[in-house]
Amino acid sequence: MKKTNLALLSLFGLGLCYPFTLYAQKNKTFQLLSPNSTIQLTVEAGKKMQWSVKHGSESIIEPSPLSLKLAGGEVLGDAAKITSSKTTKINQQINALNYKKDIVPDQYNQLVLNCKGGFGIIFRAYNDGVAYRFFTTRKDSLTIENEEAGFHFREDYQVYIPYVNDAHNNDVFETSFENNYQHIALSKVKKDTLSFAPILIELPNNKKAVITEADLEEYPGMFLQTSQQGYALQGKFAPYPLEEKKAGHNNLQAYVMKRANYIAKTAGSRSFPWRTVIISATDTELLNNDMVYKLASPSRIKDPSWIKPGKVAWDWWNDWNVTNVNFQAGINTATYKYYIDFAARHKIENILLDEGWADSQDIMKIVPEINLQEIVDYGKSKNVGVWLWGGWLPLDQKMDLALSTYSKIGIKGFKIDFMDRDDQKMVNFFYRFAQKAAEHKIMLDYHGAYKPTGLQRTYPNVLNFEGVRGLENVKWSNTDFPLYDCTIPFIRMIAGPMDYTPGAMINANKGSFRAINSSPMSQGTRCHQLAMYVIFESPFEMLCDNPTNYMREEESTRFITSIPTTFDQTVALDGKVSEYCAIARKKKDTWYVGTMTNWTPRDILLDLSFLGAGNFEAEIFKDGVNADRNGIDYKREVIKVSSKDKLKIHMAGGGGWAARIYQAK
Structure with a gap:
């Protein structure tokens, strides 16, 4: 590691909150830690710009390429000449509107690489994931021929992946974005088939990574496809539509008849969408994640008081x-x-x-x-x-x-x-x-x-x-x-x-x-x-x-x-991907709790410590004793509960449990 990188990490360790700039013409390796130092993002600027991610000592993303290819052959990211880098620490909160919580903590460390040629890349490391985006500072408009967004993995991990299997008009980029998940090894994912994000990767020690994107504007969305080499996923983007015709359900759609040899024409000075990997140490953490919301552009509606969910x-x-x-x-x-x-x-x-x-x-x-x-x-x-x-x-x-x-x-x-x-x-x-x-x-x-x-x-x-x-x-x-x-x-x-x-x-x-x-x-x-x-x-x-x-x-x-x-407020209580989940949400003084299971009957222990001080009543709807035979069967009951209680919940196959918990009178 270069001395400048050691100095950078030392400054993080001291908890300094002010921005600083490193002139890095000679330094082609950069590292960024999450605020809790659990996640480490590494950027290597060589012949190819590459990024990699670790969670603790475990590899999440192996060195993976990122670039933007412009019309005319210029590739932003290849053999990039870094003119400066700037690192900042952010610790703020977002006042959310019409969301699952009213306050969203927004804490991250950010690295901005400015490159010769009027472009740069922003990297962020959160405690629950990482993200990066390109930006350009050119006067003239740009034609983006393609984008290279790679997600390489060390081993043949299992993934939950939804294929595009309902393509319209024989165009793989026209789809309803609806499908069941295939739970298969990366090596078994169809090579010639697109999938749509988010996609989940199962990592060692029960860790998970979810790939998606945020702040998509004036740009096509990211599909994913397996690479021909190694264990990798790579971004695929719909070419720009040049010709369309009225078609589809009751002629309500416009099928694309001809696409361009580029994916976007856009302003020369702009930020591009975030490519993000959400990382969890447990499945339950995924049930209450705010990454996409945090990365989105703030509200452009000055007075939202008329918006009534x-x-x-x-x-x-x-x-x-x-x-x-x-x-x-x-x-x-x-x-x-x-x-x-x-x-x-x-x-x-x-x-x-x-x-x-x-x-x-x-x-x-x-x-x-x-x-x-x-x-x-x-x-x-x-x-x-x-x-x-x-x-x-x-x-x-x-x-x-x-x-x-x-x-x-x-x-x-x-x-x-x-x-x-x-x-x-x-x-x-x-x-x-x-x-x-x-x-x-x-x-x-x-x-x-x-x-x-x-x-x-x-x-x-x-x-x-x-x-x-x-x-x-x-x-x-x-x-x-x-x-x-x-x-x-x-x-x-x-x-x-x-x-x-x-x-x-x-x-x-x-x-x-x-x-x-x-x-x-x-x-x-x-x-x-x-x-x-x-x-x-x-x-x-x-x-x-x-x-x-x-x-x-x-x-x-x-x-x-x-x-x-x-x-x-939202509290993720328990869960395992594809098996069961349990979530509690609060509105004013009342809590609402829901649990669901797949077709496997299940018993779980629900810890009510999230309730806090006080005595409560719970209106409960639970599967009836004959729910395994007749799904309509349920039982409603009202019981006294407190934060000290742990409720044993039984769910029939395909069952659930729901409760409204309020202060006892």
């Missing part, structure tokens, strides 16, 4: 299949007024009109069966907001008119669907629509979307994202949902909120489940569904089933609607 009564999943009414149920005014009555009765903040309320090709043509103003006014009289579904292409074609018109009518938000891409042009749509919607005080739920990368912090009117294989899939699929449900909190949820749409009131065990479109059921127990409202992060959270079923199950419905969608 909450729940929504949803129509599409249950196929408008209400009964015991005196009108023909369907996409019509009477049905939605009925949904409003249901929402008002249970203090659900919103209803959603999904596909069918407007012409599929013209978002401004409302079907004759719908009197939208009457529905909105009726909702307003009942203190229930109205959201609208829309395909992204019709909304993009008439963005200003649609937002202006429907905001004046009184619409609270849009659920936008079928983007199914993350090339630069589509990423630009996400930001452009978020900004325009904010100008009209419209909230957004990006369905048919790539995973979140922090847009929800930058534009907090964006409440939710799909990019997850949600409950809608039970309408046509027999795959293992309890397994998936106990996997995504450790991987996909790290990226941000999930539009999973839980709340099924017909619950089946493994043997009795059937995929049915009009009267769908869930895999697993009722309490498995209830727990999702605590475990899954979702500021805009749907009740997927129909009002008839909810009113038949008033006890469960009251519990669901009592759970907030954003929280002041």
